Amino acid sequence: MSVLKQKLKVTVLAGRNLTPKNSDNLNDPYCDVVVLGHDGNKIAKSQQTRVVKGTLNPTWSQLLEFDVPATFAGLKVSCWDKHKFFPDKFLGQATVKFNTAMLTSSEALDEWFPLSRRKAGETISGELHLAVQYGDLVKSDSRSRAPSLLQDLSVLNLKVGSAFTSEETTNKLKGVTHVLVPDEEQSFVVADGPPASAGGPSAVVENTREGPPAASLERLTKDDKDLAFTQKNLEVENNCVAGYGIQYARGNIRVGAGRWYYEVRLVATAGPVHIGWCTSAYNPRASTGDAWIFDGLVQQKKHSAGPAVPYGDPCTAGDVVGCLLDVGTMTIQYWLNGKDLGTAHTGVSSSSRFYPLVGISRRCKVLVNFGKDPFGHAPSDASPLHSNLTDKELEQLLRLFDKYRELGNEELVQQATDAATRAAPGTAGDEMRQGEPAHPVQIEVDLKDAVHGAGIMQLQTDLGVTDDEDPSVLIIAWKLQCARVWEISRHEFVTGLNVHAAPTLDKLRTRVKEWREALRDPTQFKSFYNFVFDYLKEDKKILLIDEALIAWNIALKDRPWPLLDTFFRFLQAANKKAVSRDTWQQLLPFMSAYPTDLKDYDAMASWPSIFDEFNEWLQKQHSDS
Numbered sequence: 001m002s003v004l005k006q007k008l009k010v011t012v013l014a015g016r017n018l019t020p021k022n023s024d025n026l027n028d029p030y031c032d033v034v035v036l037g038h039d040g041n042k043i044a045k046s047q048q049t050r051v052v053k054g055t056l057n058p059t060w061s062q063l064l065e066f067d068v069p070a071t072f073a074g075l076k077v078s079c080w081d082k083h084k085f086f087p088d089k090f091l092g093q094a095t096v097k098f099n100t101a102m103l104t105s106s107e108a109l110d111e112w113f114p115l116s117r118r119k120a121g122e123t124i125s126g127e128l129h130l131a132v133q134y135g136d137l138v139k140s141d142s143r144s145r146a147p148s149l150l151q152d153l154s155v156l157n158l159k160v161g162s163a164f165t166s167e168e169t170t171n172k173l174k175g176v177t178h179v180l181v182p183d184e185e186q187s188f189v190v191a192d193g194p195p196a197s198a199g200g201p202s203a204v205v206e207n208t209r210e211g212p213p214a215a216s217l218e219r220l221t222k223d224d225k226d227l228a229f230t231q232k233n234l235e236v237e238n239n240c241v242a243g244y245g246i247q248y249a250r251g252n253i254r255v256g257a258g259r260w261y262y263e264v265r266l267v268a269t270a271g272p273v274h275i276g277w278c279t280s281a282y283n284p285r286a287s288t289g290d291a292w293i294f295d296g297l298v299q300q301k302k303h304s305a306g307p308a309v310p311y312g313d314p315c316t317a318g319d320v321v322g323c324l325l326d327v328g329t330m331t332i333q334y335w336l337n338g339k340d341l342g343t344a345h346t347g348v349s350s351s352s353r354f355y356p357l358v359g360i361s362r363r364c365k366v367l368v369n370f371g372k373d374p375f376g377h378a379p380s381d382a383s384p385l386h387s388n389l390t391d392k393e394l395e396q397l398l399r400l401f402d403k404y405r406e407l408g409n410e411e412l413v414q415q416a417t418d419a420a421t422r423a424a425p426g427t428a429g430d431e432m433r434q435g436e437p438a439h440p441v442q443i444e445v446d447l448k449d450a451v452h453g454a455g456i457m458q459l460q461t462d463l464g465v466t467d468d469e470d471p472s473v474l475i476i477a478w479k480l481q482c483a484r485v486w487e488i489s490r491h492e493f494v495t496g497l498n499v500h501a502a503p504t505l506d507k508l509r510t511r512v513k514e515w516r517e518a519l520r521d522p523t524q525f526k527s528f529y530n531f532v533f534d535y536l537k538e539d540k541k542i543l544l545i546d547e548a549l550i551a552w553n554i555a556l557k558d559r560p561w562p563l564l565d566t567f568f569r570f571l572q573a574a575n576k577k578a579v580s581r582d583t584w585q586q587l588l589p590f591m592s593a594y595p596t597d598l599k600d601y602d603a604m605a606s607w608p609s610i611f612d613e614f615n616e617w618l619q620k621q622h623s624d625s
Contacts (some may be wrong), residue, residue, distance in 0.1 A: 040164035211253030215370035261382035271361030404455035
């Protein structure tokens with residue numbers, strides 16, 4: 001199925017009089033260009049210019065080319081100030097709609113466009129100089145184009161602005177080539193920050209982590225002068241010689257939307273220890289900002305200067321307290337040595353940025369784990385605050401995820417297109433026999449922000465997997481704690497491989513070899529083996545017998561058992577339909593108890609009945625032979 005497209009050429013020439021966003025009154029600006037359809041929604045992958053350093057009057061003179069369908073109607077060009085550790089700062093945007101006269105002309109539009117704000121309260125100034133030409137007809141296969149059109153959907157979340165499609169805008173276009181559309185507040189919303197391809201480490205989890213890769217502690221204010229930091233600023237002690245006032249330290253990173261988790265080991269507890277989160281403005285001495293804390297020494301929770309409320313279990317030296325901030329549900333929750341203490345705080349402001357916070361009294365010491373070391377307990381889908389990767393490595397990891405995600409989504413588009421073509425009233429073949437052109441087929445596809453389908457298959461190939469019973473992908477799913485079978489979500493892929501410091505394919509290959517070698521340890525192997533059943537059964541309570549046999553062959557690939565094939569023949573001969581979790585889990589100790597044969601089988605032992613049946617069947621086979 002082919003579609004006709006035009007070549008759209010956008011030259012971002014220059015900017016002038018941009019609003020300064022930094023202390024030196026200079027910016028490092030770049031532009032992001034989005035192509036819009038008639039309804040104001042994005043219809044092609046966005047592109048960015050290069051960054052120009054240290055100026056309010058940048059010159060880019062950079063040509064960006066797009067292959068766009070006939071639904072092309074306008075552009076949105078946004079300008080950003082590039083930052084390394086923090087989100088890029090918004091400098092303004094211009095949204096332009098074109099009329100059909102301009103779209104059928106080969107002449108280029110060359111004009112300065114004033115920048116406008118996205119929402120009330122933003123300080124915006126300056127203009128952008130753009131040259132736009134629409135022409136050079138190109139023909140493309142819509143199937144082959146699908147990946148490039150789809151791969152950037154997670155970067156920008158565009159909402160249709162009524163001004164773009166309004167009757168007033170349409171009337172203005174009747175007499176001119178183009179109209180600068182006023183940007184209504186939140187008409188076009190960028191998902192909590194700049195385009196992901198231009199971001200630094202904050203791009204890992206929807207641009208909501210700000211700060212250096214290595215998370216550590218720092219004094220909350222200069223008044224917290226008695227705090228002493230060791231172990232790369234992860235252990236802190238209050239060395240105050242007199243008084244029992246609490247002094248505070250916070251993390252050197254802050255977070256926004258998402259689920260964020262860290263743990264605190266209580267090394268010495270001579271008084272209250274506060275663990276929680278605070279906003280940027282929090283200062284208990286000045287009574288500014290907000291903080292939400294839990295004090296396990298007195299079993300209380302507290303919000304800023306509000307009243308203390310009973311909560312939790314008593315804590316003592318050696319205990320580990322886990323703390324989860326869920327901005328989506330506006331809640332904070334705690335764990336004590338892996339025990340869920342329940343939700344402590346609700347109504348946490350979702351519009352704020354949050355810092356992890358610890359407060360300790362005199363002669364108290366705590367050791368904080370932001371995720372550099374494995375957690376004792378980590379809730380599902382929670383992100384660590386520590387990053388094991390550099391900015392460049394994080395960008396490599398995101399590109400790796402996008403590569404495999406796009407392959408899966410391309411496959412979805414292909415399947416939907418084929419299905420819609422077959423279901424059309426007249427097939428393309430019928431129409432061709434009648435001498436009529438095939439009609440375009442309309443499809444709707446629910447794309448996945450995950451590695452799946454063809455993406456998983458390509459990942460196996462790239463890892464060098466050639467054996468159908470190779471456990472590599474199952475091992476990856478186990479280490480990343482994947483929730484859905486043969487699917488790796490963005491969070492699982494990016495956060496998991498960040499934790500394991502595997503941003504490239506070569507490093508992932510190395511990690512898989514290490515993880516596979518580590519399965520020689522019985523404890524590690526038991527964890528992997530039990531995971532395989534729960535992972536493959538999905539929402540069922542059992543594995544169907546055919547599924548179980550395949551799963552056993554893969555999971556036990558590196559742990560051969562002489563009786564395994566015989567056990568399989570028994571299951572099939574006995575017409576077993578499914579395998580329960582108990583049978584699956586108990587096979588491992590059964591193999592250890594009877595490594596070569598069942599001559600000494602103890603029928604009085606408390607094995608599942610299926611093993612008794614196996615022993616009886618095997619004895620009968622021996623007697624018959």
